Amino acid sequence: MSTHAAADTTAASVDVPAGADGDAAWAAATRAVLAQADAKLARRFDGGEIVDKLVALRTRAVDEVIRAGWQRCIPAGAGLALFAVGGYGRGELFPHSDIDLLVLADGDVQQAQQPALARFLALLWDAGLQASQAVRSPAQCTEASADQTVLTALIEARPLVAGEAAQQGLRDAVSPERVWPARAFFEAKVREQAQRHARFGDTSDNLEPNLKDGPGGLRDLHTLGWMALRSFGVRELDPLVGLDHLGADEAVALDRERRALGRLRFGLHLVAGRREERLRFDFQKLLAERLGYADDGDSLAVEKMMQGFYRSAAIVRRINDRLLQRFEEHFDGAAEPQALDDDLELRRGYLATRKPGWLLEDTANVFALFAAWAADTSLRGLHSQTARELARALPGIQEYAKASPALREAFMQLLRGPQPVKTLERMTRLGVLGRWIPAFAQVSGRMQFDLFHVYTVDQHTLAVLKNLAAFASGEADERFAVAHTVWPQLRKPELLLLAGLFHDIGKGRGGDHSELGAVDAREFCEAMGLIEADTALVEWLVRKHLLMSVTAQKQDITDPEVIHRFAALVEDRQRLDCLYLLTCADIAGTSPKLWNAWKDRLLADLHTATRLALRRGLEHPVAADERIDENRATAGMLLSEEGLDDDVIDAVFARMPRDNFLRSRPEQIAWQANALRDVAAGETVVRARQLGGSGYEVLVHAPDRDGLFAAIVIGLDRAGLAILQARALDGPDATIFDTFHVLPNDPRHAPAPAQIETSLQRVLAGDLGRVLPARRSQPRHLRHFRIVPQVGFAEAEAGRTLVSIVCNDRPGLLADIARVLREQRLRVHDARIATFGERAEDMFQISDEHDRPLPDPQRQSLRDALLAALDGDPR
Template structure:
């Protein structure tokens, strides 16, 4: 006998033969579905067809085990009950039977379930009586929801009616309670995913705006209205035809992503991980173009879909609430707006009659702190009016003035966020619409461009708050100096708006900002400031993280580019907000101090005048005297101060801060020749960040040993400053932060471990070996190694490569094996990208430091590549 076609019920035989034949048939059908998926067959047809094929096998297995006239009934529940099955979705079944029948048919049911397992079906099942269904559903709303979507597979009409009666609103979960519980469930589920769909690895099913949100609306409609068909909600005024069409369009798009994800993962996977994103984008037909990767296009489609699902879902939740609670009593605000159960609503059914009405809505919203949100009817009216809302280039001057009033009024950032979420900002500034939902396929930018922009604006708003944010040392002091904060908000709005166009986004954004400022009527000076901030928004960050800001020449160059204190104030605040808004993990104590130090040094340089740059000798003298004053204030005698200073390197006074120098000096008390002294102190206002000072006799491998030990202690080095002291000693300083904020070593433990290690044999000190995190495997960066000569006869090594745990320790060990000395190091990590700078020298036959010649450079390049290529393997 020839085998059955894909999807056909298998022939009779032993249970083992039946299960094997069923597994084979289901496998062939799965392959056929995958081929049809790749041929762009409608995904609703595919999930429905898979459910029908599974139905055939489930019902035949039931017939093999349970007599037709037996006192048991079989139902599909959950997603399977809806009649849709994705490639690896669970097969959820409910057997309805009274307790006596359950006991009587226990062996038959065990055989039935075993058959399905052996056939390869991912089975979930429950055996309950009608009263047990009532009890279970009442105790757990997820059980209630699953039964709510039950579909009979082998159940006569009376049994179906009995199941419906078992979960009737009179017994369990009446409409109000069901709605409140499902709404709370939705909120908690969103909270577990960070209350945003803009995650780098979003959950297509359970994340905000995912398929579960659409299903929740169906469940609510079924319990409250009596139908799960959203189209039927049009007739009762709960949804507009356009809203239903949008929900269905986005549901199909999300379903297609989920179907493809299941195929790629070959398992029940709902999280769109980096492992699958590029492959799925290719499988769905996306291609790279105009500097935008195919995966970025696919993900932008997801983020936009999820955002729209959330937006329409919020409206429908309100309407369900009104269906249950009744029409609210309106509380007038003014002639145009009112509150309905705390939601802001337009009083005129014809609203909006003009674009000015739309901006008036946001103005009224900003003036009230008691608004829960936008009323669903007004939100829908706004959505329908968006196509008629002009962009700023074609808007009249009165609308320009109204927009600027919003920026100058109360809650300007909240207003911009609302405008963005409701689609108004994208209409007003078309370039913002182009970056809405736009992600960048890396680990540095953890938000879409529009969400990052809103996060930056939120950070700027926090600087104006009366509640001091301890993450930012100077921001709350600088903010009050701004004469027109709205200009900084405009710069924040435009700073990344040029991304995704294939050019320098700072320059493209600067062009956009200038055109916007000119069009809406800002004066030339104001427009120039906004444009300059957008073009230079990366200047302060790159200067602080990639250059030595203790060098007076670096400060003078930066101050010359900034030119005046007003620009400096704006740039400092924008830089802090930008870095902190890029990733929750990116802003740390080290970056805070870097930006604060650069800001302070530049402000002093501007006050002194750019025509009077500070020389290194002057800086050293100023630092020495300031450190002396600090020590004297704590009772240190002049003679002791001079003795301590004499044991410290001169360059330290040029490059250090006075408090740092005074701390190092005190640390030298009691140190005898040959001693190792380590001191640790927290960075001011940041308990988790530390400064580590190491004073020791110099010897080969010392720097490598320090780095390896700090790595073992779970401390990530952000900056290393290596100075040679008198009498063959070293003065090394490290800025460190915990690699894992959950495990912060005590300063005393760091001191003891380092002193113990450095007092022993250094040859045995090795960095720990760690497994590379999963997500880093998808962001391989081709190593870039460069060399430059610096002042003072040193060679600067620049290294760009994929970051990983223990990278710095391995690099410094490679430097050690090449017999090189490290004099300075700056460590920067941007997502998966490490960008490190080292100042190194070779040692000649007389023990003198020399820059690296070409032979040495090539040897070091080869050794580093071998180290990094070993990681790739």
């Protein structure tokens, strides 16, 4: 279908009589014609038509409808002029883009033609065009343009029905001589862009990025265009090449990425069926399919599509930074360079090369540039011309495997020198690291279609390295209990940085990414000339980087046998310290919501217990009796220091289960004892305390009753608390001694400990059988990640049964599981709750009501009941 054929299908030819009835008929006919035209554009999109032609065709079709409606409603010679403004004025209409209009007229004409203008706008809406219009005189345009966002829309005005006098009047009204001179406009747009980027965390590498407004999105390209128009009077970026503000290669790259982003946006509007700029989970798979991506053994179709977007956004941001700097120089002028050495100089605070082509000569010069950049923290960045030359030098950068020993040593010196993590971040952003380590280029922009990893692999890796840099600063961070004290113990910190760099580099290739990454890490370290001991440490850290997290979250680290097994795998203090720091940095760098005070304490406790085990020697494992005696004695000393005599302490300790002295820390035992000492035996005790951050510990000590554990879990859930860990112990005299670590579902409305106690006391004081889980709908984002529920059984200690559950996480999940256990008349002795994005992995030690393990028939009955609860309506 030709461009002219597309125009012929629009409403220009719809012929209906005037009047209200005629307007309704015209609008209905026009709506149908527009729908046909949009359907044809959608088919052409699916056929691979370039997006520029599609948006131009839609703009032309809408132009004809608006002109036809104008002629129908506005009498000739009325003194009104009509302009398209904003994106519509730019001629960039996507399937559901805004349609913004300006009616230019003097005040008396505006008043006289108000009924006709109202009819015109209503007619467009009835025809299916959700247009908005502003009616202003030239003077009012000048006044409104005091808001630079209004000016931005007006400078792109395109006449639809306007004579030359009206067009000139509008140009004069918004000229730099009257409002927003070029420099002031540029500075305002720079501030606006920085604020817009900050709203998205200053990164495009999010799970649901915004194609239009996010960093590196289409709005950044629009902003460059607006700056060029205001500063140089050009409506496209290409003329900036002739003005020596933009390289020809940069212009080609921007145009390529603009088309790529535009195609994504056009397709997103189609699959969403409405104006949508955010690549939400609801649409990602549909859009990937529509764009022709397919799953394969390494990646899902949606992951391939998203990787393309992230890479486009990165290129746009890279060139955007250079152009902003050149615009700044245009206004400020080029300052006199200050020589730093024979090869480098300063220009207005930016690091620049002194000789054109220097970076193209040798990769060693590229590394020297980064070394100089790292050595001076006062630098504003790279000069734009140097950044452009660096981009041109990228194809010539050798990968490490083919590089000379001197070049490899230069890279290692960057890791050992000042600001090594900042240097790696800069090398990543500017494309150097991906050339030096090709495997890193493969994970650049690679997302994982889940809720656990909220960043692309390369951005997650940088987040991990930044966390390590924070540990190295020596400054205490309340989020990490002991990390800043562990870092100084490292023998060679650069080895941990290498492990952080390689820990996820094997993702997206199929197979175990830890094993694949370990192979890559060894090859790299050997090529860098590291001694075998250092190479083995980096390789081991990459291979085992999940070990500490899994051990802490899925096993009982108060069990001496667990600590002994973990210590045997770690073997020495250096490995332990490195693994601890890498684990903290990894979890905290996966998602801002993933790290919490409970995980900090778990890992710190595991680190401390393992360090003591290694100091004692693996040939001397700690027995349970020894740990119990030690914890009991230390807790007793703490209580004595508070003024309690030995008889009171012994009486309170007698009300506690023996295993509590094995599984709890001394200060925790002392807190529990204080909660019990003023309460008579047989009474229900509920106590809560804040642990740091937003986490709480909750203690429940009460006479045992059927359904008590389920009632506690449901009560905590109804109080808006998520359970991270539950430990259910049988106390003396038919009592229970349960402890829970919880977090508020909404940190903005975190309850006080006293509120938790009152709420839970109220629940336990009633009929436990009538305590039911709260009804909640499933959050939108969880609906797109389907995990087939799995229920498994194994033998546990003390004749108990271990049941493991893997399923989709959702609000009230644990409460529903507890309800099933109650209905099956089962007792819970321990629970470990772990959530990884949309995936819940929970484990329970259970027994029947007589404290016996479950036989096979009872296991099958429980499995059926759990699967029914997990797979059914979450409400």
